[in-house]
Structures are given as C-alpha cells and as structure tokens.
Amino acid sequence: MQLAAPSGLMSLALFLVAVAVLAMLAGGFWLGNRVKYRESTRPRPEEQPKLPPGGAVHEVRENRESEEIPLIPKGGRPLTPYELSNQQTRPSASKDRPRWSQGSSGSFGGGGLGAH
Template structure:
C-alpha cells in the first residue's frame, strides 16, 4: 500500500512539470513568431546600386602634420575676461617646421633612462 501512495504523489509532480514545459514551449513559439513579424517590417539589405561609392577624387588618405600648442589670448585689461568665443576652436595649430622629430642616439628613450641629450 505504501507504494501506491508514492506513485500518486509523483503523478502530480509529473503533471506540473509537463504543464510548465508546455508553457515554456508556447512562450518560445510566440517569441519566434514575434521576431519573424518584426523582421518582415524592417527594410531589406541595400541593392547593388544603393551601396556607398568612392568619391570622384579617389580614396581619402590620412594626412600627417606636426602641430604645436596654440597660446591662449590675453585679455586687454584686467577688467576684461575671456569668453568661449574669444578662444580658438582647437588647442593646437600647425607648426611652422613640418619635419618629423626622430630619435637620436644618446637621447633618453623608453629603455635605459640615460642622462638624456647632453
């Protein structure tokens, strides 16, 4: 008789697991259908002629220039104050000397930490 009681309580657990599984499967089916409907409303990928093209001047290349700090203008009087429109847009300006600085032997580098250029 004890075995029958254990089987009866186990059937309720199995039923609960089956119901939970069906709810989970239903939610997954709904999510897939919702995703498909949303995907149908989105625009498709661009066609052959709709892709961006290079400008007529050709590809844009990187430019290098040496820059130096731009000095902050001084106010004329002590009573004047500088406003944002009085300052330049950038904190630097193109340098007069456009030659690139190179590492020189005997100067301090990332290794060695010698006395520097003497």
C-alpha cells in the same frame, strides 16, 4: 515523507512548465519574424555607397599647436575665461611628434617611476 514520494501531480507540473517555455520560445520566434517582415528591404548592389572619384580618402597626420594666449600689458587686469575666445590651432612647423620626458609614465598614476 509524502512530499519526497513520487507523484503524478509533480510530473504534470513539470510537463506544463516545459510546454509554457516552448510556447514562449515559439511566440518570440513568431514576433521576431513579424518585426523582420516590417523592416525595409536590403539595398541592392547598385544602391550601395561608391568610392569618391579620387579614390579612397586617407588619414592626414600633422602636429598642431594652439594660439598663444594674449599677453597682459603691464598694470593691466588679467583676462577672465569668458573673455578668451575659442582658441584655434594651426599646423606646427615641427614635424617631430611630442614625447613624454624620459622615465615619465606620461600620465598621473600611470605606474611609472616618474622623472626623479
């Protein structure tokens, strides 16, 4: 019962907690201003990046196909992965974009019915 009774000590504790929170907020604001003051200045308009002389660079879309894996001569031993160099790509003669087969989700577990 005595804990439930209003007390001046409880009011003082709440007031001190509020003052501590305000002091922390003010300290954070002060520290943030110090950090911002140490940063370099913003670039002036003449220091901003400029477009290249030919104008904006645009995206190029092309189909690429990989080089073929070398064929193994009859009776020869298979190539190991470290014997295959970094496979390069070249532009494809076909301009059609590769598509998934009809009815396929395009990925494993994609939720489609798949090709049945």
